[in-house]
Amino acid sequence: xxxxxxxxxxxxxxxxxxxxxxxxxxxxxxxxxxxxxxxxxxxxxxxxxxxxxxxxxxxxxxxxxxxxxxxxxxxxxxxxxxxxxxxxxxxxxxxxxxxxxxxxxxxxxxxxxxxxxxxxxxxxxxxxxxxxxxxxxxxxxxxxxxxxxxxxxxxxxxxxxxxxxxxxxxxxxxxxxxxxxx
Numbered sequence: 105x106x107x108x109x110x111x112x113x114x115x116x117x118x119x120x121x122x123x124x125x126x127x128x129x130x131x132x133x134x135x136x137x138x139x140x141x142x143x144x145x146x147x148x149x150x151x152x153x154x155x156x157x158x159x160x161x162x163x164x165x166x167x168x169x170x171x172x173x174x175x176x177x178x179x180x181x182x183x184x185x186x187x188x189x190x191x192x193x194x195x196x197x198x199x200x201x202x203x204x205x206x207x208x209x210x211x212x213x214x215x216x217x218x219x220x221x222x223x224x225x226x227x228x229x230x231x232x233x234x235x236x237x238x239x240x241x242x243x244x245x246x247x248x249x250x251x252x253x254x255x256x257x258x259x260x261x262x263x264x265x266x267x268x269x270x271x272x273x274x275x276x277x278x279x280x281x282x283x284x285x286x
Contacts, residue, residue, distance in 0.1 A: 154205035155181060160216055161208070162247050164227045165240070167220070173264045175247055183250030183259030190282050197242060204239030256281045 159181040168174035175181070188198045209215055212226050230236035250259030252266075256278050260266060266273055 153209075154202045155185065156216060157205035157209055158184065158201060158243065160223060161205075161227055161240070161243060164220070164224050165244055165247055166251070171268075173251075173268055175250075177261065178251050178264045179259045179261040180247045180250040182261075183253060183257055184246050186258030186281075187246075192282065197246075200239065200242060201246075204235060204243070207235060207239075254278055 159176065162175035162180045166172070166175040166180070168177065184201075187193050208226070208230055211230065212218070215223060215226060218226065227240070231240050250257075250265075252269075253259045254273070254277055255261060255263055263273065265271075
């Protein structure tokens, strides 16, 4: 499936130490700090048509199976819609997600009405392009973030992602999103 194609393309045995745990943790801390320093309260424009494409592609990336919830079940698109309106969301990410969805629709105008199997084939082909691989990588990042986030941010509906992974959430859980005062 598509997950195997992505994993195969991302693995390079000659670059075993490219991303160590230490580098990953340091990068995450730096990114999180940078997001905290952004001004709060700004809004971004959400376009509905690209979000329909994004929702369909998220379902291709993480479809329902016997063990795992699907992207629609855990609210991946809703999460993206919620967090993209906050000032800490990188505006260029939303712009890039919109552009990628429009490019996919331009290449395959009937994408939204295709069967799942045809959509999966189109997504695999789109992944082979430079724009497509970058776009799908970013979309997968936000989709997985939705699976693992606190439900207050619009994803992980009914804590389905946590339950699937057997994760017990920390307490207390946030009462308001984005560190707002209670």
